[in-house]
Amino acid sequence: MSDKIFDIGIIGYGPVGATLSALLSSLGLSVVVIEKNEGVSPTARAINTDSEQLRTFNFLNIASKIISNSRKVHRVHFTDSEFNPYSTINVPKEDILGWPPTLLFYQPELETIIRTNNRKYKKLQILENTELMNVENTNPIKLNIRNCREYSSIYCKYLIGCDGANSFVRKHIKASLIDFGFDQDWIVIDAHTTKKLSISKNEVQQICDPNRLKTYVPGRRNHERFEFKLLKGESEKDFTRKKVWELLSPWINRNNSKIERAVVYKFHACIADKWRDKNIFIVGDAAHQMPPFLGAGMGTGIRDAFNLAWKIFLVIKGKAGENLLETYQLEREPHANWTIQQAKIIGEMMEQYSYREKGEKYIPSNTGYGEVFPHLTYGYYGDPTDGLIATPFCRFNLDGSKKDSDGYFGWDFGLISKKKLTKEIDLILKKLNIKVLIVNHPKLKNYFKDANYLLIRPDKYLFSRSKTNSELKEALSELEKQFSLIT
Numbered sequence: 001m002s003d004k005i006f007d008i009g010i011i012g013y014g015p016v017g018a019t020l021s022a023l024l025s026s027l028g029l030s031v032v033v034i035e036k037n038e039g040v041s042p043t044a045r046a047i048n049t050d051s052e053q054l055r056t057f058n059f060l061n062i063a064s065k066i067i068s069n070s071r072k073v074h075r076v077h078f079t080d081s082e083f084n085p086y087s088t089i090n091v092p093k094e095d096i097l098g099w100p101p102t103l104l105f106y107q108p109e110l111e112t113i114i115r116t117n118n119r120k121y122k123k124l125q126i127l128e129n130t131e132l133m134n135v136e137n138t139n140p141i142k143l144n145i146r147n148c149r150e151y152s153s154i155y156c157k158y159l160i161g162c163d164g165a166n167s168f169v170r171k172h173i174k175a176s177l178i179d180f181g182f183d184q185d186w187i188v189i190d191a192h193t194t195k196k197l198s199i200s201k202n203e204v205q206q207i208c209d210p211n212r213l214k215t216y217v218p219g220r221r222n223h224e225r226f227e228f229k230l231l232k233g234e235s236e237k238d239f240t241r242k243k244v245w246e247l248l249s250p251w252i253n254r255n256n257s258k259i260e261r262a263v264v265y266k267f268h269a270c271i272a273d274k275w276r277d278k279n280i281f282i283v284g285d286a287a288h289q290m291p292p293f294l295g296a297g298m299g300t301g302i303r304d305a306f307n308l309a310w311k312i313f314l315v316i317k318g319k320a321g322e323n324l325l326e327t328y329q330l331e332r333e334p335h336a337n338w339t340i341q342q343a344k345i346i347g348e349m350m351e352q353y354s355y356r357e358k359g360e361k362y363i364p365s366n367t368g369y370g371e372v373f374p375h376l377t378y379g380y381y382g383d384p385t386d387g388l389i390a391t392p393f394c395r396f397n398l399d400g401s402k403k404d405s406d407g408y409f410g411w412d413f414g415l416i417s418k419k420k421l422t423k424e425i426d427l428i429l430k431k432l433n434i435k436v437l438i439v440n441h442p443k444l445k446n447y448f449k450d451a452n453y454l455l456i457r458p459d460k461y462l463f464s465r466s467k468t469n470s471e472l473k474e475a476l477s478e479l480e481k482q483f484s485l486i487t
């Protein structure tokens with residue numbers, strides 16, 4: 001291996017490492033990925049994605065391709081053992097981000113789309129069949145790697161561990177996992193129908209059967225996902241083929257479907273107490289793991305990746321100080337923590353609903369999936385109780401342009417103004433590299449209530465809403481300070 005110093009070294013080419021390497025490469029950085037296996041993992045673990053991830057995929061121009069290879073969800077039901085709904089959530093066609101709020105994909109296909117797109121980045125090098133053996137905290141960071149029996153070293157300025165639940169990088173930075181004590185064994189079955197069936201193909205079922213909790217998720221095209229909780233004393237060996245077909249009998253049978261795999265997983269709920277040590281970071285399952293009930297494990301990793309990518313880029317390009325990197329854990333940890341708790345709540349809701357059939361009363365205090373993701377707890381200015389500040393900003397089409405608002409701002413900070421700006425404000429915006437859009441779109445009605453100026457972060461979260469010039473100046477100075485911008 002040459003003595004070349006890469007801007008970024010990424011360990012792990014799972015869905016999160018692949019997305020992060022694409023984001024950083026699309027920004028023009030040189031990236032090397034170390035992956036111990038070869039090719040896309042054949043197992044379909046993650047199945048659900050959401051509008052915020054589609055926004056990220058759209059930055060890579062692959063969102064439409066992902067949508068056309070996925071299934072839209074119309075409804076999610078919590079049901080009794082006979083599939084009679086206790087409660088139903090209707091899923092809108094799209095949300096304010098302009099994408100479906102929830103979408104079911106087939107993981108090997110999704111990863112293939114990301115990897116195929118990655119071939120276009122000239123400064124991205126993927127080293128498969130290569131394992132990270134050791135990290136030396138030198139400057140640049142030295143990575144000792146092994147490809148078959150050959151040992152070599154490579155160098156990078158920043159190292160990012162996307163190396164999954166047993167992360168080597170997490171152990172290297174001496175981060176510990178905080179365990180929320182929600183380990184459960186479930187058998188996960190992926191099947192493919194071989195004939196057209198009449199089972200509802202756009203409805204997810206969380207079956208709160210007191211004899212065994214079950215989940216049915218209609219995957220894309222002919223893929224079907226089933227999950228069954230193991231009962232006390234059961235283990236993988238109890239799930240013979242005969243038993244598996246018995247479990248699947250309400251939906252599919254041997255004559256109309258094939259089983260791809262049936263594997264017992266132990267779900268965990270945990271989060272790392274430390275996400276960074278100097279120039280080394282952890283992202284995705286390396287930093288957090290959660291039960292699958294919210295379908296948000298991979299998505300939480302992709303949110304980490306989007307959050308970290310623009311920050312590292314600004315620091316490497318000398319446009320922001322190193323302090324900006326401190327905000328990665330400050331912003332992402334509370335969000336990931338909330339998501340884990342929410343996934344736990346859905347698991348608990350299923351359990352509690354199941355008591356009803358045993359004659360016990362249960363009135364859920366939570367709708368489960370209707371909850372909105374929480375505000376940023378750092379990295380905004382103003383009062384987030386307006387429900388807008390610190391949340392993902394909307395996306396809208398621009399008149400007379402093929403670009404939408406996301407495409408217009410790209411990776412820049414943005415200012416949306418209802419009216420012409422003063423020369424003084426113009427100068428500050430130029431100094432801070434903030435892109436301006438003077439527009440009043442129907443989608444902005446709520447945002448512009450009592451405000452004339454909206455500041456948007458590169459990851460398209462709303463930073464602030466201001467009414468007057470002096471309020472805007474204050475917000476700009478706060479933005480410069482919070483993101484350690486160098487002018």
Ligand SMILES: Cc1cc2nc3c(=O)[nH]c(=O)nc-3n(C[C@H](O)[C@H](O)[C@H](O)COP(=O)(O)OP(=O)(O)OC[C@H]3O[C@@H](n4cnc5c(N)ncnc54)[C@H](O)[C@@H]3O)c2cc1C
Pocket residue numbers: 011012013014015016017034035036037045046047048049130131132133162163164165167168188265283284285286292294295296297298299300301
């Ligand atoms: C049954 C099930 C259902 C799920 N459903 C959903 C869902 O619907 N939606 C959702 O968002 N999430 C879901 N998840 C979670 C999701 O699968 C994970 O969160 C996601 O795969 C994590 O991606 P990752 O890239 O962080 O890690 P991984 O996919 O684990 O990738 C880590 C990579 O790092 C490599 N690696 C590790 N160590 C080294 C080393 N030393 N050197 C080189 N390479 C290394 C590994 O080979 C691997 O390729 C589900 C999980 C399960 C088990």
